[in-house]
Amino acid sequence: MTPTCQILGIQFFNGDADQVVQLMIKRGGYLIAPSGTCFARLREDERYRCAVLAADLAIADSGLMVVLCRLFRRESIQRISGLKYLKHLLATLKGGETGKVFWIVPNEHAREKLLDWSLRKAFLIAGEDCYVAPRYESEVIDPSLVALIERRRPAQVIIAIGSGAQEKLGHYLRENLSYRPAIHCIGAALGFLTGDQIAIPDLADRLLLGWFWRLFSQPRTFIPRLSRGLELPWLLWKYGDTLPPMRDQK
Numbered sequence: 001m002t003p004t005c006q007i008l009g010i011q012f013f014n015g016d017a018d019q020v021v022q023l024m025i026k027r028g029g030y031l032i033a034p035s036g037t038c039f040a041r042l043r044e045d046e047r048y049r050c051a052v053l054a055a056d057l058a059i060a061d062s063g064l065m066v067v068l069c070r071l072f073r074r075e076s077i078q079r080i081s082g083l084k085y086l087k088h089l090l091a092t093l094k095g096g097e098t099g100k101v102f103w104i105v106p107n108e109h110a111r112e113k114l115l116d117w118s119l120r121k122a123f124l125i126a127g128e129d130c131y132v133a134p135r136y137e138s139e140v141i142d143p144s145l146v147a148l149i150e151r152r153r154p155a156q157v158i159i160a161i162g163s164g165a166q167e168k169l170g171h172y173l174r175e176n177l178s179y180r181p182a183i184h185c186i187g188a189a190l191g192f193l194t195g196d197q198i199a200i201p202d203l204a205d206r207l208l209l210g211w212f213w214r215l216f217s218q219p220r221t222f223i224p225r226l227s228r229g230l231e232l233p234w235l236l237w238k239y240g241d242t243l244p245p246m247r248d249q250k
Helices: 017-027 039-043 046-054 063-073 082-093 108-120 143-152 165-176 189-194 202-206 210-217 219-229 232-239
Strands: 004-007 010-013 029-032 101-105 130-132 156-159 182-185
Touching: 004 063, 010 017, 017 029, 017 082, 017 182, 029 165, 039 046, 039 232, 046 165, 063 232, 082 156, 082 182, 082 189, 101 108, 101 143, 108 130, 108 189, 143 165, 156 165, 165 182
Parallel strands: 029 182, 101 130, 101 156, 156 182
Antiparallel strands: 004 010
8 A cells, every 4th residue: 555644635645755756656646746825726726626626646745734734734744755765766766667757847948958968968868858838717728738647658758837827737637548558747846956946955955944045045936935834834723734714615
C-alpha cells in the first residue's frame, strides 16, 4: 500500500522522494506539490479544489504544513519539496530508460532557459518537446496541447507553469489523453534549476526555508502572497484532516 497522511482532505504521500518518483513512473497519472499559499485556494476555486482532490499523488512541499502537523496533531509527515522531487526525478530520467519527456513552461523566456540548461547538463531536450502554455482562464482547456502530446506520446510530462493552473492542467490532461503518462506538476521548481527563478540553496530547502528565501529575494512578488500562507495555521487548527468547505458554504 502507498503510505499516505490525510491533511485538509488531501492524501499526502508519506515516504521518501525516490519512492514517489518510482510510483509515478510506474503508475502514471498526475502528481501535485501544494505550497503553503495554495490551501486558501481550496475554499475559493471549485475547479482547483476538484483537481487537487483528484490527483493520483500529492507530496508535502509546504514546510509550514509539516511543522504545524507536528505541533497541532503530533503527526509526522515526510516533507518532499517540489525542488527535491524534481532533482530525484531528473536523476532518474537522465538514465534514459523512462521514455520520452515533454515539458510545459509558462513563457518563452522559461523555454529558452530550459533549453540552455539542457545543453549545460547534457540532458537532451528537443524544441518540439517543449510547449509554452497560454495564460489559462479559470477553466483550463487546451485541445492543441492534447493533440501535440498525442502525437509525441511522451511517457513523462513535466508541468512548470505555477500553482493553480498547473493542477487543473494536470487533471485535464489525464482525463483527455488516450493513454496514461506520468504528469509531474512541479511549478517553480524547474525555474530554480534553469535560472528562470532565483536559485534556492540545498541547505535552505532542507531547513524548510525555501519560501522565505524567495520572500527576501523577491519581496515585491511574495509579500502580497504572505497573507494567503498565514491562513494555513487557522485551517489546520479548525479542520485538521477534513476538507474545508467553500467560503460560501460556511
